[in-house]
Amino acid sequence: MGASKPSFVAVALWVLLGSLLYGAGASEGSLFYGADASNITVVGGDQGWTFGFNYTDWALKSGPFYLGDTLVFKYDPPNGTNHPHSVYLLRDLNSFQSCDLKRALLVGNVMQGGGKGFYFTLGLRTTHYFVCGEKQGFHCNQGLMKFSIKPLKRPCHH
Ligand SMILES: *[C@@H]1O[C@H](CO)[C@@H](O)[C@H](O)[C@H]1NC(C)=O
Ligand SMILES: *[C@@H]1O[C@H](CO)[C@@H](O)[C@H](O)[C@H]1NC(C)=O
Ligand SMILES: *[C@@H]1O[C@H](CO)[C@@H](O)[C@H](O)[C@H]1NC(C)=O
Numbered sequence: 001m002g003a004s005k006p007s008f009v010a011v012a013l014w015v016l017l018g019s020l021l022y023g024a025g026a027s028e029g030s031l032f033y034g035a036d037a038s039n040i041t042v043v044g045g046d047q048g049w050t051f052g053f054n055y056t057d058w059a060l061k062s063g064p065f066y067l068g069d070t071l072v073f074k075y076d077p078p079n080g081t082n083h084p085h086s087v088y089l090l091r092d093l094n095s096f097q098s099c100d101l102k103r104a105l106l107v108g109n110v111m112q113g114g115g116k117g118f119y120f121t122l123g124l125r126t127t128h129y130f131v132c133g134e135k136q137g138f139h140c141n142q143g144l145m146k147f148s149i150k151p152l153k154r155p156c157h158h
Pocket of ligand 3: 082083
């Protein structure tokens with residue numbers, strides 16, 4: 001597995017970098033993709049990021065998603081009585097299907113979903129495998145807190 005690990009790390013870095021760059025530019029409209037060319041979508045809509053909601057279904061019905069679009073994950077930080085959530089990116093389809101969190105990349109910790117939520121901008125044209133990482137994959141497996149998105153290149157309007 002020596003060969004695949006560095007490329008995942010590289011992808012992970014690009015995802016983070018893309019997220020930072022595009023995230024930072026999101027409110028200025030679209031430096032990178034042209035005028036009014038990005039959407040901000042709250043994952044799960046009114047339900048937010050929560051146990052038992054079918055995010056596969058949500059993603060199917062909410063797409064397509066384009067490069068530069070932003071996802072917002074909303075979940076309450078731990079408060080002593082709730083079940084905290086988080087956002088991880090998994091490395092491939094296999095780990096996604098089995099909710100295997102080994103070598104997953106943490107992108108939003110249990111604190112980051114509060115308030116206005118955790119913002120993630122789709123900056124790379126690869127399939128993004130989003131899952132909740134809590135309870136060793138139980139939220140992902142049994143709670144349906146998983147979905148994948150492959151952002152499309154936004155069609156040019158000229
Ligand atoms: C934003 O999302 C809405 C609803 O899915 C869609 O109708 C609209 O075309 C999208 N806008 C852009 C710029 O992608
Ligand atoms: C979630 O939604 C997907 C896509 O609509 C569907 O195939 C799947 O059966 C649903 N899962 C559950 C547990 O309802
Ligand atoms: C803790 O958060 C949950 C939602 O995640 C909320 O329903 C509950 O009221 C909160 N409890 C306290 C003590 O703030």
